Amino acid sequence: MLTVLGIETSCDETAAAVVRGSVPGPGEILSNVIASQDEAHRPYGGVVPEIAARAHVDLIDLVIRSALEQSRLSLDEIDAIAVTAGPGLIGGVAVGLSAAKGLALASGKKLVALNHLEAHALTARLTAGVAFPFLLLLVSGGHCQLLICEGVGRFTKLGSTIDDAAGEAFDKTAKILGLGFPGGPAIEKAALKGNPKRFRLPRPLMDAENYDFSFSGLKTAVRRVVESTELTEGSINDIAASFQAAAVDVLLNRTRRAMLGTEARRLGTRNLVVAGGVAANGLLSNSLSNMAQENGYKLVVPPPGLCTDNGAMVAWAGLERAHLGLFSDLDTAARARWPLDSGRSGIPGAKS
Ligand code: KG4
Ligand code: ZN
Numbered sequence: 001m002l003t004v005l006g007i008e009t010s011c012d013e014t015a016a017a018v019v020r021g022s023v024p025g026p027g028e029i030l031s032n033v034i035a036s037q038d039e040a041h042r043p044y045g046g047v048v049p050e051i052a053a054r055a056h057v058d059l060i061d062l063v064i065r066s067a068l069e070q071s072r073l074s075l076d077e078i079d080a081i082a083v084t085a086g087p088g089l090i091g092g093v094a095v096g097l098s099a100a101k102g103l104a105l106a107s108g109k110k111l112v113a114l115n116h117l118e119a120h121a122l123t124a125r126l127t128a129g130v131a132f133p134f135l136l137l138l139v140s141g142g143h144c145q146l147l148i149c150e151g152v153g154r155f156t157k158l159g160s161t162i163d164d165a166a167g168e169a170f171d172k173t174a175k176i177l178g179l180g181f182p183g184g185p186a187i188e189k190a191a192l193k194g195n196p197k198r199f200r201l202p203r204p205l206m207d208a209e210n211y212d213f214s215f216s217g218l219k220t221a222v223r224r225v226v227e228s229t230e231l232t233e234g235s236i237n238d239i240a241a242s243f244q245a246a247a248v249d250v251l252l253n254r255t256r257r258a259m260l261g262t263e264a265r266r267l268g269t270r271n272l273v274v275a276g277g278v279a280a281n282g283l284l285s286n287s288l289s290n291m292a293q294e295n296g297y298k299l300v301v302p303p304p305g306l307c308t309d310n311g312a313m314v315a316w317a318g319l320e321r322a323h324l325g326l327f328s329d330l331d332t333a334a335r336a337r338w339p340l341d342s343g344r345s346g347i348p349g350a351k352s
Contacts, residue, residue: 002079002322003030005103006315007064009096010088010116011141012037012047014059017311018071018078023323025129025316031070032305032312035059038182045175053091060099067311075107080327082318085113086335087142093334101330112318113328116309117340119317120275121149123307124300126316133267135297137255137288138340140276141167141182146211146258147340148267152320155340158258159211166251166278169215173222173243177236187240188281194234194241199225201246206253211261213254218246248284252291259295272297280304 001022008015014035021027037055041047068075083100086093097113104111120138124130133150144161164172167184174183179190201221204214222243229235258264259272272292278284285301292299306312321327 002319003073003077004080004082004112004315004319004322005064005067005075005078006311006313006318007081007083007096007100008116008119008309008311008314009056009060009092010084010086011092011309012041012052013309014056014063015309015311016064016067017315018067018073019126019312019315019319021126021316021319023320024131025125025127027126027316027319029312030073031067032310033063033067033070034310035063042181045181046171047089049089049091052089053095056092056095060095064099064103075103075109078109080110080112080318080322082112082114082314082321084116084119084314085328085332086116087338088116088336090334090336093336097332097334105330110322110327111330111332112321112326113332114314114317114321115338115340117143118153119313121147121155121273121340122152122317122320123275123302123313124273125320126312127302127306128300130271130273130300133269134271134273135258135264135269137251137272137274138276139166139251139274139278141165141171143276144213144215145340146254148263148269149273150267152324152326156263157339157341158261158263159213159254161213161215163214163216164219166213166215166247167276169219169247170278172219173240176223176226177239178231179236179240184278184281187244188283190237190240191244191283194237194239196241196245198238199242201225201242203246203249203253206250211254211258213250215247215250218243218250244283248281248287251284252287255288256291256295259292259297270297272299274299274301275307277308279307
């Protein structure tokens with residue numbers, strides 16, 4: 001049994017959490033504090049890196065202190081301090097990493113500097129104890145990939161987006177429609193009242209003989225529809241619903257191909273995990289659930305609050321790494337870019 005403090009600052013959520021448990025999970029979330037910066041970024045219709053970095057500096061101490069207080073544990077009772085070291089907005093990542101290093105140095109606790117995408121990927125073990133290997137659809141604001149996860153730090157990428165990420169497509173479409181920020185939840189809400197069949201939008205790379213995604217053509221098509229349609233509440237809802245249906249169709253099509261592909265068959269995996277902010281989308285998870293069932297797979301989607309960025313996923317990924325003795329040096333660098341399938345442990349400065 002290990003207890004880990006997790007710190008997350010790679011985008012626009014300042015988050016910290018304390019998680020306790022044993023591998024392979026599920027784990028117990030003792031606290032999970034998230035200070036969202038949505039209000040600060042809303043006037044700009046997207047995350048402004050400079051504003052995010054400053055906000056992280058303002059909030060980080062309070063958020064970490066609250067996470068410890070709510071867990072009713074002192075730093076002494078924590079086994080390791082886990083933190084996102086990338087990929088993400090470098091100013092924000094540096095704030096969280098510096099805070100974690102300071103705490104580790106002052107307390108003598110071990111540091112686990114980890115990949116944000118791995119934290120998303122392993123959340124299904126925190127919530128449901130899913131066994132390795134599993135097929136992973138990772139869909140967030142910055143990433144859209146299909147991977148096979150065979151273990152901690154052991155990812156094989158099957159395919160990824162050749163242009164926009166899935167969440168980015170939701171955010172940009174919401175902006176075009178004047179639905180505000182963040183775009184994913186706004187589109188989902190509008191789509192509930194809309195007709196998904198009213199506008200015929202393209203499904204890029206549908207049935208392509210690889211596992212790649214593309215969303216920029218869909219976004220351009222939405223822009224064209226907006227230019228030629230009178231925007232009323234009704235038509236906005238219909239465009240949102242038509243866009244969401246197209247985006248979900250593409251995600252389903254690519255995932256189905258990966259389920260039936262040779263890589264998944266070779267490993268004999270029957271688990272499909274969806275992770276990242278877009279996994280919070282109800283139409284996506286419901287549709288994937290049906291498709292998984294039809295193909296003999298079990299779908300695991302973390303609850304929506306653990307799909308979007310949070311500290312608990314970082315604490316859990318840190319717990320998995322601490323369990324394997326994969327700790328990081330205090331000179332570990334923050335990384336803006338950091339593919340999941342780079343190297344065996346994928347951790348700079350990791351003692352593996
Ligand atoms: O994982 P996340 O919180 O941050 C990144 O690591 O990028 O993902 C944020 C993304 C945003 O693009 C947001 O619009 C999208 O996830 N998102 C959604 C939903 N909730 C968040 N997209 C579709 N439907 C949702 N309900
Ligand atoms: Zn994320």
